[in-house]
Amino acid sequence: MKHLLYIVIFLWIFCYCCFEQRKAFQTQTLISCLLLEKSAFYTKILYFIIFYFLKSKKKSDLSKYFKMERAKKRGKKKEKRIIDMFSKNSSLLQPVFSSFRCFSTRARPPTKTATKTNELRKTTQLKRMLESPQLEYIMEAHSGLSAKIVENAGFKGIWASGLSLSAKLGVRDNNEASWTQVLEMLEFMSDASSIPILLDGDTGYGNFNNARRLVRKLEQRNIAGVCLEDKLFPKTNSFIEKEGGQPLADPMEFALKLKACKETQSDPDFVVVARCEAFIAGWGLDEMLQRAKLYADHGADAILVHSKRSDDAEIEAFMKKWDGRKPVVIVPTKYYKTPTKKFQDMGVSLVIWANHNLRASIKAMQHVSKRIYEEQSLLGVETDKLLVSVNDVFNLTGEPELEEAEKRYLPTQKLK
Template sequence: MNLRQPLTKTRQFRTLLQSEQLEFICEAHNGLSAKIVEEAGFAGIWASGLSISAQFGVRDNNEASWTQVLEDLEFMSDATKVPILLDGDTGYGNFNNMQRLIRKLEQRNIAAVCIEDKLFPKTNSFLKGDAQPMADMQEFCGKIKAGKDAQTDPDFCIIARVEAFICGWGLTEALRRAEAYHQAGADGILIHSALSVPDEILAFKREWGSRSPVVIVPTKYYSTPTDVFRQHGFSMVIWANHMLRAAVATMQKTARALKESENLLSIEDKVAPVSEIFRLQNAAELLEAEERYLPRGAEGTLAVVLAASRGEELGELTADQPKTMVKVQGGPILSHIVDAYNAVGIKDILVVRGYKKEAVRLPNLTYVDNAEFAENGELASLSLALQSRKEHFQSTIISYGDVLFNKYIPQALCQESDDCVIFVDSNWQDQTSYARLGGFAECTLPNSRRAFNAKVHLKQLGSAIPPGSIHGVWMGFLKLSPNAAAMVDQLLLEILARPGNRKASIPQLLQELLKRDYPIRVLYTVGHWLDINSLDDVIQAGNF
């Protein structure tokens, strides 16, 4: 079955130009205003030279380069489905520039261009128009021919703008030039006038008849009833600069109100809500695309930082604060941990406090307090953290408040789909001091090329593994899927209920999981972390 293909933008514009009824297009000057014009119901857009230059903050004298105009047009074209007619000034140069312009417009899916018969660089028609020189008629005809020869889409339109009335030459010259441009291949004539009445353009249309479509821009003769244009058989009306002028008026009023009131209450109910900006930007489409194309990564991940202990090994540094608040590189250890999580998109960070909890008060964190930190251990702190999220378990990364790490660590953990994942540093010979985190690890494969493409799992964790079986040292990181977090929450209650387990650590949790044949995925690394366990480590952290 043949499905009807949608009309191209060039075909849409040609249909408008040749319509038997009066058609209207409206000015836009960037992607946002183009979207607004389209949503208002206009079937076409006028990319105004005045408005585009004004939104750049420069004069309408070709001060914005044609490549800057092209870049702006590309955003407008991408944002809309209706055709765009570019106000192409004089074509930005001679016939050669005109041909290159046409090729670049077609590449950006622009439907048509209007060029005016004045000299480059142009001056706006409403600024001393009668003193402006006109282009040589034959040279301008050559420019039109060159443009038509350059186009590859037969529906692309070139509109010739006649400035004879603007420059004070009168009806005879306007008709003479319009006929020459028509013969040169122009698809339509735009007849322009700076009078406040439509006399000149009506006189032109009566003499011109229906030789080709005639486009008008009633900016100056705005009080003329639109039915007059219908009765005289004009093809298209351009509302040429009103989107920009409306925006300027509103922005000026808003800026003055803000300066005078020094608060947002004076203007908040008079401006578009931020949600409307997001809608016009099509933010919802991006969210849907992220669901389709991006890995889940850190989205929805909770980071639990166990930071209840004092860290007596640091002596006087922890007399009035826990180890996690000891400063390295100008900031507390905890702030560096938070930065590493934030760098991969993890914003939901829960810190378990205990010793000198009032000293742990970084912003944008959630806190759970372990009041019995002196009598219990890591699993008790972890249990408190998971219990606080019992109603909504999520992917969780557990780490210590005294271990610095590069963002690579949480990033890699988030990308794994296994229920339970840990990190092991295979450079264990130089990490003997890190045995306090739970000892050494024996895995199903040592770190190697073979392990890189295989799923490696933990076999043993502890300090009693023979050197020949050691594959690395556990680094203090544990990632749990939502299901694993719920399971571990219940398992912690069982472990902590047993006599002698009040001070149990995470390695004991991992050993319990191994006893139950629960798979623990291993990711290998060499470095990317630093356990701060002594004053020397604090010094070393300055170079981490």
């Protein structure tokens, strides 16, 4: 009889709730329905009825459930108000789901990635080398492997020589290698080394528009800077003698090309070096100084003074007249007999050893190839230690790191 009485009371409360809310009862939970009713009296009655039938449930559990249901109800009302607001102002606002059960007009902040605070960007490293009070040096490389060798030798920077990159592909240094092919080689060089790379960008592969696009692509590949020369496209190597000399670009046009590159770069430390070819083209000191000052005024981070003389007379004359407003870079390929201390005393900031790894590798390959061909045997080159070991190649290309990574990331059974 007592059970029957509880059932009657239960059904009466149920019907009353449905009548008050004037909508169908959705059988989610009886408690959810009751939360729509404001009467505390009916709530208490139903609470004790449920507690009687669910003796296995603790009172504290039911209390928690009540709180959760009320919170859901408040959350739904809040969401409805915000959705209505967005509907009225859909042209101005756009909801973005966050990780919580609500809407937000702001996206979550980007995840912070772990970075080494003491590790400078490659662009910053190169910029500091140019601004250093002491004379700095960078060495030529033309591949990922040669870039590793340069870094392992102790150099703080790499010169990606246009001559070397072209020769690696077996073509002339006359822009026969496209700029996309150069970018592909640079990507491997950048990945293989942790020191900055300064690209010999020739004339920028066209006018200002080509040059500034080149800058964007170099930044994407973590190249620290580009050196542009004031000659016409397609260029001719500076050490090739041409009847009548090599023609130069209009100085103002080239200066504006430099300006376009500087205004395009996204990294403030990306370096643009202006290479003055006035001495190469047969012009005198006055023309060189005028061009250098114009290029410096249009944003060049440094001035490369090029000379094909076997002595340093042109470089010394320029340094005596230069006002020092920008760092000076030199390439002593022809005047290699000059002691480097003299460059320091002149006030030169950076020396480029421009093509010596390429030339050394050519000589080594020619010698080894000829000897193996003549002897029809490997015995001579191996016993005379003209070659590095295969293990040396593995070490240079990072094979030990892969072996450690396999132990860490591959299942044990796959390693057997």
